[in-house]
Amino acid sequence: MSGVVGIVSKKKVGKELLFSLNSIQHRGQDSAGIIVSDGKNLTRMRGSGLVSxxxxxxxxxKIDSHIGIGHVRSSPEGLNQDYNIEPLFSFIKGEEFSIGNDGNIMNYKSLKQDLENEGISFHTHTDSELIIFLIARYFKGDIVEAIRKTMAKLIGGYSCVIAMPDKLIAFRDRLGIRPLMLGHNEENIVIASENSAIEILGVDDYRDLEAGEIIVVDKDGFKSYKMEEDLNPRHCIFEYVYTSRPDANIDGINSYMFRRRCGEILFKESPVDVDLICPVPDSGTPSAIGYAQASGIPFAEGLVRNRYMGRTFIKCTQEEREIAVKQKLAPQKAVIKGKRIVLVDDSIVRGTTSINLIEQIRAAGVKEIHLMITSPPFKYPCYYGVDTPNKENLMASRLDVEEMREAIGVDSLHFISLEGLISASKTNGESFCKACFTGDYAKYGEKI
Ligand code: SF4
Known part of the structure; x- marks a missing residue:
């Protein structure tokens, strides 16, 4: 998971990039970087840690620049090295060029192998570097054409921003798996992973890039280049469950309202008689409110969240995740002791964080815990940019629901059905990727 932003502004973009990146900090907390243009040259600043x-x-x-891109990154396990911090900087046929990406290229290994066989050496583990080499290969003066040819080669989910000395370019993968938005007003043209990074700059007029759309922004404004072929989009449904901020409006769906409806649907599918409905904050909160309102059972904050801790799912290692959960969430004994509670969480991936959390809650003297999960069992790895473990380490892939309940140590365990999840979107679900729940990965017209 990562977040990207690109800005062309009448004002200097340094502070604007900072505000926008802060707004999408939840998408990546390992490193942050920006690249700005002074009209002739690009300058890069980046480092490990939070944006702040x-x-x-x-x-x-102090930066005197009107074009810039930024990136926040959550590294896959073992790839947290300095040289992987984005945006990356390079040259294309002598022109300065930089790129930041959110996503994952599924055919990275084979494309990289082809390039290495031709003598090209890679300096990072990032998909962005591969994309740079491909764009450079196809660039004969027309950057849009070079990107189109590159996109035809790439299989996977990606949302890219590119800064060149005189322009900003952005493109979204051919299935629109990862989010990317364009906003503009008189002062700013902003591209970002989520609307929070656009609205923070006072830009209220924004829209999603279409699947496969390329946007080029320069001093004359922006131009859109659509895809020539027509593929059915596969927007990531997990964005609404967990990844995005609750105020995200991605591809016409508001994440907060989606999560609220998931809670209501969970109550319809799995009603339980308890004293309190408690969320695992923050992504479980809107769904717990939905469950509480649908059931008429009081909502209560049974866990106190340390606001100064980041997200646990996107920590690099299991050990980091377990320590982070302990530091991040503490049971509110005065609220839950002696009570029967429904606990609402967004997903169970490896299962170990749930086990640790339930141990802590049990130690606080809770009478019964009924765990409600607002996504179906996460059985298959994501290959499109959400860093999940391999199949053997996904709890739902190894165990059935009763075995999971026993392993986690709750009185009952309920997952929202896939139909329920789709109905929370108020669509027929055809335009979603749901592969982590179904194993039905997008085909792109060729076998992956
Ligand atoms: S596999 Fe799951 S997490 Fe990955 S893009 Fe598809 S819906 Fe999103």
Missing amino acids: EVFSEKNLN
């Missing part, structure tokens, strides 16, 4: 640890408003205020 890498940049200061004072330093970014």
